[in-house]
Amino acid sequence: xxxxxxxxxxxxxxxxxxxxxxxxxxxxxxxxxxxxxxxxxxxxxxxxxxxxxxxxxxxxxxxxxxxxxxxxxxxxx
Amino acid sequence: xxxxxxxxxxxxxxxxxxxxxxxxxxxxxxxxxxxxxxxxxxxxxxxxxxxxxxxxxxxxxxxxxxxxxxxxxxxxxxxxxxxxxxxxxxxxxxxxxxxxxxxxxxxxxxxxxxxxxxxxxxxxxxxxxxxxxxxxxxxxxxxxxxxxxxxxxxxxxxxxxxxxxxxxxxxxxxxxxxxxxxxxxxxxxxxxxxxxxxxxxxxxxxxxxxxxxxxxxxxxxxxxxxxxxxxxxxxxxxxxxxxxxxxxxxxxxxxxxxxxxxxxxxxxxxxxxxxxxxxxxxxxxxxxxxxxxxxxxxxxxxxx
Numbered sequence: 001x002x003x004x005x006x007x008x009x010x011x012x013x014x015x016x017x018x019x020x021x022x023x024x025x026x027x028x029x030x031x032x033x034x035x036x037x038x039x040x041x042x043x044x045x046x047x048x049x050x051x052x053x054x055x056x057x058x059x060x061x062x063x064x065x066x067x068x069x070x071x072x073x074x075x076x077x
Numbered sequence: 078x079x080x081x082x083x084x085x086x087x088x089x090x091x092x093x094x095x096x097x098x099x100x101x102x103x104x105x106x107x108x109x110x111x112x113x114x115x116x117x118x119x120x121x122x123x124x125x126x127x128x129x130x131x132x133x134x135x136x137x138x139x140x141x142x143x144x145x146x147x148x149x150x151x152x153x154x155x156x157x158x159x160x161x162x163x164x165x166x167x168x169x170x171x172x173x174x175x176x177x178x179x180x181x182x183x184x185x186x187x188x189x190x191x192x193x194x195x196x197x198x199x200x201x202x203x204x205x206x207x208x209x210x211x212x213x214x215x216x217x218x219x220x221x222x223x224x225x226x227x228x229x230x231x232x233x234x235x236x237x238x239x240x241x242x243x244x245x246x247x248x249x250x251x252x253x254x255x256x257x258x259x260x261x262x263x264x265x266x267x268x269x270x271x272x273x274x275x276x277x278x279x280x281x282x283x284x285x286x287x288x289x290x291x292x293x294x295x296x297x298x299x300x301x302x303x304x305x306x307x308x309x310x311x312x313x314x315x316x317x318x319x320x321x322x323x324x325x326x327x328x329x330x331x332x333x334x335x336x337x338x339x340x341x342x343x344x345x346x347x348x349x350x351x352x353x354x355x356x357x358x359x360x361x362x363x364x365x366x367x368x369x370x371x372x373x374x375x376x377x378x379x380x381x
Contacts, residue, residue: 061105062105
C-alpha cells in the first residue's frame with residue numbers, strides 16, 4: 001500500500017486506487033461477475049465494471065479486493 | 078499474514094456465490110487462480126483455518142513457518158519436541174559421563190569405581206570448590222599411583238587426566254669404579270653420575286678406568302661421589318669357523334658358514350661393520366674368518 005499510486009478515486013465511502021497493472025478496491029459490497037476479461041462489483045451507490053486481459057483476484061478480503069491484470073476500462077453505472 | 082498459508086483447491090460453477098459466501102464468513106483469499114473450467118485454487122492464512130472448516134473446504138497443502146509450528150505442536154510430535162527441549166535443559170545440569178584419560182587400565186577402572194561412588198550419575202554439576210575437594214581426595218587416595226592429575230567438567234562430562242607415578246623406587250647409590258671390559262675406541266659417553274676419565278675417540282684397553290668415584294674439588298680435596306652410567310666403544314672381534322670340505326655342497330658353503338658365525342654373535346651389541354678376512358681351504362678344511370666392529374657398552378663395575 002505504500003507504493004506510488006497512478007491515480008486515486010473516491011466515490012462516497014468507496015475508494016479506488018489504480019496502478020498500471022493493479023487495482024485496489026476498498027469498501028466494496030458484492031462481486032457480481034468475474035472473468036479473465038471482466039470484473040463487476042457492486043459498490044454503495046453504483047456498479048463498477050472493469051475490463052481488460054488476464055484479470056485475477058490477488059487479494060480478496062471482507063472489505064478490500066486487489067486485482068492484477070492488464071486493464072483497459074473502468075466504468076461506473 | 079506472511080507466516081503461513083493453506084492451499085485450497087475447489088470445484089465450483091458458481092464462483093460469484095462462493096465469493097459472497099467467503100465475504101460473509103470474513104475469510105481472506107489470496108492468489109485466486111482458475112486451473113481449468115470449474116476448478117479454482119487459492120491461499121488462505123493459516124490462522125483462518127477454522128473458517129475453512131466451517132465452509133467444509135479441504136486443505137491441499139500448507140506452507141510457511143506457522144505450518145511447521147502447528148505440526149510440532151500436534152500430537153505426538155509435541156512429545157518429541159518436549160523431550161528434546163527437556164533434554165537440552167536437563168543434560169547440561171547433571172553429570173552423566175566420566176572421561177578418564179590415562180595409560181593404566183587397572184587404575185582407570187579404580188578411578189571409574191571411585192567416581193561412581195563419590196560423584197554418582199545424575200549428580201548435580203560440581204562447583205569449583207567441590208572439584209578442588211575431589212582433586213585433593215583423589216590425590217591422597219591414589220598418591221602412590223598418580224604423579225600428575227587434572228580434573229575438570231565440560232557440560233555433563235567429568236574429565237579426569239593423570240600420569241602414572243614412575244619415581245617411587247628408592248635408588249641405592251653405588252660407589253664402584255667402572256673399567257673397560259675389552260679394548261675399544263670410545264664413541265659415546267652416557268654417564269649420569271661419576272667422574273668420566275676418558276674422552277671420545279680415545280683408545281682404551283681392557284681394565285682401563287672409565288668412570289671414577291673420586292673427584293678432585295676446587296679446594297684440591299678429593300671427594301667420593303656415586304657412579305652410574307654407560308660408555309660405548311667400537312670393539313673389534315674376529316670369528317672363525319672351519320668345516321671339512323666333504324660335509325658341504327660347494328654352492329652352500331659360504332652362506333652356511335656365515336650363518337653359523339652370525340648365530341654366535343652376542344645379542345646386546347650393535348654391529349657397525351662386518352668384513353670377510355679370509356675364505357678358503359686350509360688343510361683340507363674350509364675356513365671362514367670374519368671381523369666385526371661392534372658398538373657396545375664396555376663399562377663394567379670393577380670388582381673390589
